[in-house]
Amino acid sequence: xxxxxxxxxxxxxxxxxxxxxxxxxxxxxxxxxxxxxxxxxxxxxxxxxxxxxxxxxxxxxxxxxxxxxxxxxxxxxxxxxxxxxxxxxxxxxxxxxxxxxxxxxxxxxxxxxxxxxxxxxxxxxxxx
Numbered sequence: 203x204x205x206x207x208x209x210x211x212x213x214x215x216x217x218x219x220x221x222x223x224x225x226x227x228x229x230x231x232x233x234x235x236x237x238x239x240x241x242x243x244x245x246x247x248x249x250x251x252x253x254x255x256x257x258x259x260x261x262x263x264x265x266x267x268x269x270x271x272x273x274x275x276x277x278x279x280x281x282x283x284x285x286x287x288x289x290x291x292x293x294x295x296x297x298x299x300x301x302x303x304x305x306x307x308x309x310x311x312x313x314x315x316x317x318x319x320x321x322x323x324x325x326x327x328x329x330x
Contacts, residue, residue, distance in 0.1 A: 247272075247312070248268045248269060248270060249269050249310040249311060249312060249314045249315070250268055250315040250316065251269055251276060251310075251316050251318055252266050252317045253265060253266075253267060253318050254319050254320075255280060255320040255321070256319065256320065256321045258282060258283060258286035258324065259280055259281055260283065261278055261279065261280050261281070261318075262279050262281070269310075271309070274309050275307055275308045278304070278305055278320075279304045280303040280305075280322070281303065282303075285324055285325060286322040286323065286325075287323055288303040288321075288322060289321040289322055289323045290321050291305050291319070291321070292317075292318070292319050293307065294316050294317055295317070303320075305318075
């Protein structure tokens, strides 16, 4: 009889353990799946800025940035490498009249997407 009770107890412990592991796994998955994903499509609370640079330097930040609508703008800095110099910015393909390597892109409309690119030249920077 004691052997049968011990066997039933082990079975109950095994089933309980499997059930707890399953619940913990499902809970972890549910929490993970609902976390903020930087690649997730933006909601009405964001606008998108795709930032890049030509050869001869780099920008900070770089890549796709989701900018909250309550933020008034975003500051981006272009840094030349080697013998290169900063030349100019383009925003959505239009040259921006700014001689500074740091630019503040003003707030845009919700769900809008914009492209900002820094251009560099070999040697002395271009003067507008």
